[in-house]
Amino acid sequence: xxxxxxxxxxxxxxxxxxxxxxxxxxxxxxxxxxxxxxxxxxxxxxxxxxxxxxxxxxxxxxxxxxxxxxxxxxxxxxxxxxxxxxxxxxxxxxxxxxxxxxxxxxxxxxxxxxxxxxxxxxxxxxxxxxxxxxxxxxxxxxxxxxxxxxxxxxxxxxxxxxxxxxxxxxxxxxxxxxxxxxxxxxxxxxxxxxxxxxxxxxxxxxxxxxxxxxxxxxxxxxxxxxxxxxxxxxxxxxxxxxxxxxxxxxxxxxxxxxxxxxxxxxxxxxxxxxxxxxxxxxxxxxxxxxxxxxxxxxxxxxxxxxxxxxxxxxxxxxxxxxxxxxxxxxxxxxxxxxxxxxxxxxxxxxxxxxxxxxxxxxxxxxxxxxxxxxxxxxxxxxxxxxxxxxxxxxxxxxxxxxxxxxxxxxxxxxxxxxxxxxxxxxxxxxxxxxxxxxxxxxxxxxxxxxxxxxxxxxxxxxxxxx
Amino acid sequence: xxxxxxxxxxxxxxxxxxxxxxxxxxxxxxxxxxxxxxxxxxxxxxxxxxxxxxxxxxxxxxxxxxxxxxxxxxxxxxxxxxxxxxxxxxxxxxxxxxxxxxxxxxxxxxxxxxxxxxxxxxxxxxxxxxxxxxxxxxxxxxxxxxxxxxxxxxxxxxxxxxxxxxxxxxxxxxxxxxxxxxxxxxxxxxxxxxxxxxxxxxxxxxxxxxxxxxxxxxxxxxxxxxxxxxxxxxxxxxxxxxxxxxxxxxxxxxxxxxxxxxxxxxxxxxxxxxxxxxxxxxxxxxxxxxxxxxxxxxxxxxxxxxxxxxxxxxxxxxxxxxxxxxxxxxxxxxxxxxxxxxxxxxxxxxxxxxxxxxxxxxxxxxxxxxxxxxxxxxxxxxxxxxxxx
Ligand SMILES: Cc1cc2nc3c(=O)[nH]c(=O)nc-3n(C[C@H](O)[C@H](O)[C@H](O)COP(=O)(O)OP(=O)(O)OC[C@H]3O[C@@H](n4cnc5c(N)ncnc54)[C@H](O)[C@@H]3O)c2cc1C
Ligand SMILES: Cc1cc2nc3c(=O)[nH]c(=O)nc-3n(C[C@H](O)[C@H](O)[C@H](O)COP(=O)(O)OP(=O)(O)OC[C@H]3O[C@@H](n4cnc5c(N)ncnc54)[C@H](O)[C@@H]3O)c2cc1C
Numbered sequence: 103x104x105x106x107x108x109x110x111x112x113x114x115x116x117x118x119x120x121x122x123x124x125x126x127x128x129x130x131x132x133x134x135x136x137x138x139x140x141x142x143x144x145x146x147x148x149x150x151x152x153x154x155x156x157x158x159x160x161x162x163x164x165x166x167x168x169x170x171x172x173x174x175x176x177x178x179x180x181x182x183x184x185x186x187x188x189x190x191x192x193x194x195x196x197x198x199x200x201x202x203x204x205x206x207x208x209x210x211x212x213x214x215x216x217x218x219x220x221x222x223x224x225x226x227x228x229x230x231x232x233x234x235x236x237x238x239x240x241x242x243x244x245x246x247x248x249x250x251x252x253x254x255x256x257x258x259x260x261x262x263x264x265x266x267x268x269x270x271x272x273x274x275x276x277x278x279x280x281x282x283x284x285x286x287x288x289x290x291x292x293x294x295x296x297x298x299x300x301x302x303x304x305x306x307x308x309x310x311x312x313x314x315x316x317x318x319x320x321x322x323x324x325x326x327x328x329x330x331x332x333x334x335x336x337x338x339x340x341x342x343x344x345x346x347x348x349x350x351x352x353x354x355x356x357x358x359x360x361x362x363x364x365x366x367x368x369x370x371x372x373x374x375x376x377x378x379x380x381x382x383x384x385x386x387x388x389x390x391x392x393x394x395x396x397x398x399x400x401x402x403x404x405x406x407x408x409x410x411x412x413x414x415x416x417x418x419x420x421x422x423x424x425x426x427x428x429x430x431x432x433x434x435x436x437x438x439x440x441x442x443x444x445x446x447x448x449x450x451x452x453x454x455x456x457x458x459x460x461x462x463x464x465x466x467x468x469x470x471x472x473x474x475x476x477x478x479x480x481x482x483x484x485x486x487x488x489x490x491x492x493x494x495x496x497x498x499x500x501x502x503x504x505x506x507x508x509x510x511x512x513x514x515x516x517x518x519x520x521x522x523x524x525x526x527x528x529x530x531x532x533x534x535x536x537x538x539x540x541x542x543x544x545x546x547x548x549x550x551x552x553x554x555x556x557x558x559x560x561x562x563x564x565x566x567x568x
Numbered sequence: 569x570x571x572x573x574x575x576x577x578x579x580x581x582x583x584x585x586x587x588x589x590x591x592x593x594x595x596x597x598x599x600x601x602x603x604x605x606x607x608x609x610x611x612x613x614x615x616x617x618x619x620x621x622x623x624x625x626x627x628x629x630x631x632x633x634x635x636x637x638x639x640x641x642x643x644x645x646x647x648x649x650x651x652x653x654x655x656x657x658x659x660x661x662x663x664x665x666x667x668x669x670x671x672x673x674x675x676x677x678x679x680x681x682x683x684x685x686x687x688x689x690x691x692x693x694x695x696x697x698x699x700x701x702x703x704x705x706x707x708x709x710x711x712x713x714x715x716x717x718x719x720x721x722x723x724x725x726x727x728x729x730x731x732x733x734x735x736x737x738x739x740x741x742x743x744x745x746x747x748x749x750x751x752x753x754x755x756x757x758x759x760x761x762x763x764x765x766x767x768x769x770x771x772x773x774x775x776x777x778x779x780x781x782x783x784x785x786x787x788x789x790x791x792x793x794x795x796x797x798x799x800x801x802x803x804x805x806x807x808x809x810x811x812x813x814x815x816x817x818x819x820x821x822x823x824x825x826x827x828x829x830x831x832x833x834x835x836x837x838x839x840x841x842x843x844x845x846x847x848x849x850x851x852x853x854x855x856x857x858x859x860x861x862x863x864x865x866x867x868x869x870x871x872x873x874x875x876x877x878x879x880x881x882x883x884x885x886x887x888x889x890x891x892x893x894x895x896x897x898x899x900x901x902x903x904x905x906x907x908x909x910x911x912x913x914x915x916x917x918x919x920x921x922x923x924x925x926x927x928x929x930x931x932x933x934x935x936x937x938x939x940x941x942x943x944x945x946x947x948x949x950x951x952x953x954x955x956x957x
Contacts, residue, residue: 559854
C-alpha cells in the first residue's frame, strides 16, 4: 500500500473537482483521480488546453470549466491525471494504473464522481464503422479538433441539439436531425412544464440551440421510426420512416444519442444498492440527499448518482464533500447540515427541469425493445432475438444469460449491453427491472494488462520443494 | 399451507444441482429411476459454471486415478452420453518444469502412476515440449504430459447434462434451498420453502454446502469452503491448444478456441457461502498474473478483461467424499477440492451403482466419508477434532 488519504475522489468532472475543492477547504487530505490527461470531465473535457477556435465551437458553457480547473490548480488537492481506476474495494482501497504500472491507495472516505455514459442505441447497423455516439464525436472535437462531416444525427435529447449546433458552428452542419421524439412525448412532458420553468434558463438555452439549428437550414425529422444504418464496409446511408413517409439519406457518419445514464460499473462492483428509475429508464445507485451510499465509506456525486447535468453535478459534489468530511470527523454533523442547506436548495431548483426533460426525451421503443435481428452485445454479437430466446428457455437475469450465449462477456465487460439485456429480460419474463437485476461487475473495471496486474505484487520466487 | 407448495414422491432425491447432482440424476434416470433434484439457486450456478473447464487426468491424487481415467473415456465420447460435445477439446495437459529438481519430482510422479498400473502420464523433453507448446518460456526444460486431456466449456456442459436429465424425466425444483430433512417410516422427507419430496434414497451433492447438509444427516465432515479465482483475457491470436500447469507453483493456463486465455492456479479469494458471495484477493491475482507471464512471455501485454471466483468445498486431504452416509440410504458426493469438473461424468455413474447395485464398479474406499469418523460414537456424529475448525 503506497499512500493513504482522508478522501479519495474518483473523477475530475464538475462533481469531482467541486467535491475535492470543498473537502480540501475543510482541511482533509484529498486525492483526485481521473483517467483524462487534464481536469474537466465530460463537459469541460480538455478545457485548459483549448484553442480559441475550438472554444468558439464548443460555446461559453465550456469555458465555465476553466475557473474550476484554475481553482483546483491553486488548491492542496493531489490531482493524479492519466490514471485508470480499475478496482475499488469495499474498505476504500483503490487500485489504478498509470503507464502500465499499478498502484494501490486507500481513502478513509471515497467520493465516486465518475459521471455518466451514453445510453446504448441498439439500432440495425449501429455497430458499423462510421456509426458512433454523439459523445464519441464530441470527444474527437474536444480532444483532437476533428469534426465529423456529412453526418446525420439520430436519436433524442439535449446533447443531440448541442452537438448539432456545435457542428453548425464548426462549418460542418449535419445533413439532418433524425429525432425519435414524438408529439406525444412532448405533450406528456408539458405537464412537467410549470416546475420546469424554475429552470427556465436551461429551457431557454435549449430553445436557442434549436433555433440555431433551424437557421442553418438543417432538416429535422421527428417521430422517426424503423431507423436503420446501412453500408457494407462502412456507413453510407441511413433510412427511416417519419410523417408516414420512407426516407433515405446518403451519409459518411451516423451520430447516435439517446441521453446519458449513470455509469454504474464502480458502484456495482462494490455491491452498493441500486434501483431502477422508470422515469430515466436506467439504474442508479441509492443515495440519501447528501450523496451517502449504502456503504458508509462511499458517497456518490454528479451524474453517476442520477442524471442531473453539470450544474447539479458541481453542487452535489460540494454536498458529498461535506458529507465525507463529516463522516471522517473533520466537521460536526450540525455544521455539515448548515453548510449544505443553501446548496441543497440551489440544487433542487436546478433539478426542477429534470422531469420535463426525462418525459420529453424518452428512449424510443426501438431502443428499449430492439427488433430481434438487432445486435445488443457487440463484443460477442448477441442479438435481441437471442436474449428473447434465452428468456423462453428459462433465463431470468443477465448473469444467467451469460451461460446461454455469452452476452456481456467480451472486452467491454457489459458496458454497452447491460441495460438493454435487463430491459429485454424484464419485458420477456414480466419481472421488474430490480428483480431482473444487472450484470455482476468485478474488477478490473477496465481491461488491464497482465504486466500491470503483476506489478501490484512483487512476485515471490517459487518455493523449491526439497 | 402455501397454495403454491407441492409435495412429490420419488425413489431418489438429490440435494444440489451442480454437475455432480446432474450426473448422478442422469445415471439414475438412465436406469429407470424416478429422481427429483432440489437446487437452492439454479442448476450449475456455482462451482460447476465458475470453474476453469480443465479436463485433466494429469497429476491426480493416486486414489483418484482410476476414476479419472474412466471419466476421461466418457469425455472422449461425451456426445454419446449427452448428444452434445460440451465444447470438449481433446489435446494435452502438461506440467512444466524449469529446474532439475522439478524435473526429478515429475519423473518420480510418473513412476508412481506406472506403479499402480497406469501409463497415461509421460515425461517429455524440452524439444518435444517446445514443439507441442511453442509459446512456452525457454526456461522450461521439460514436462510431464498427458495426451488426450484438454478442456471443455462448463456452461455448455451444465446445459447438456440438464437438458438430458429433463428429457429422461428428472424433475427439478430450483430457487429454494433444502431447509429440513426428516425420517418418515423408511423414507427421507426433504423440505424447501416450496416443495416437499419424499424418497427412499437421499444424495447429498451440495458442493461447498455439502458439510452443512451432511451435518443435518448426522455426518459431521470437515469441509472447508474456499473461493478459487480465475481471470480471462481478451481474444488473442491462436497460440496453443492444450492446458499448462507448473511444478512447484500454482498455475493453470489455457487458450480457448475463441482466443481468450484463462489463467488460474490455486490462489483463492474470500468465500462467503452463506450469501453466495466471494471476494477477490488482488494480491493473489497479481501473483497468478506474474506466474503466467513468467511461463508464457507472450502474455506480457495481454489484457485481462474479467476476474472471478467460485465457491468450492475442500476436504482436508484434498480428495472428495464419495460413499454411504452413517444413516440408511444416505449417499454423499461432494468436496471435490477444485478438481471435480473432470470427474462428474464418472462419479454420477458410481453413485448410481452404489444406490441401485449397492456397490461401485471402481475402487472408492479412499473417498469413504467414514475416513473422518474416527472415534465415532454410536450416532456417528463425532468428528476428528483437528478438522473441526
Ligand atoms: C459523452 C458525454 C458528453 C457530454 N457532453 C456534454 C456537453 O457537451 N455539455 C453538457 O452540458 N453536458 C454534457 N454531458 C453531460 C455532462 O457530462 C454531465 O452533465 C456532467 O459532466 C456531469 O459531471 P460529473 O462530474 O458527474 O461527470 P463527468 O464530467 O462525466 O466526469 C467524470 C470523470 O470521471 C472520470 N472517470 C470515470 N471513470 C473513471 C475511472 N475508472 N478511472 C478514472 N477516471 C474515471 C472520467 O474520465 C471523467 O473525467 C455529456 C455527457 C457524456 C456522457
Ligand atoms: C474457480 C474454479 C476453477 C475450477 N477449475 C476446475 C478445473 O479446471 N477442472 C476440474 O476438474 N475442476 C475444477 N474446479 C472444480 C469443479 O468446478 C467442482 O469440483 C465441481 O464443479 C463441483 O461440482 P458440484 O456439483 O459438487 O458442486 P456445485 O457446482 O457447487 O453444486 C452444488 C450445488 O448444491 C446447491 N446447494 C447447496 N446447498 C443446497 C441446499 N441446502 N438445498 C439445495 N441445493 C443446495 C448449490 O446451490 C449448488 O448449485 C474448479 C472450481 C472452481 C471454483
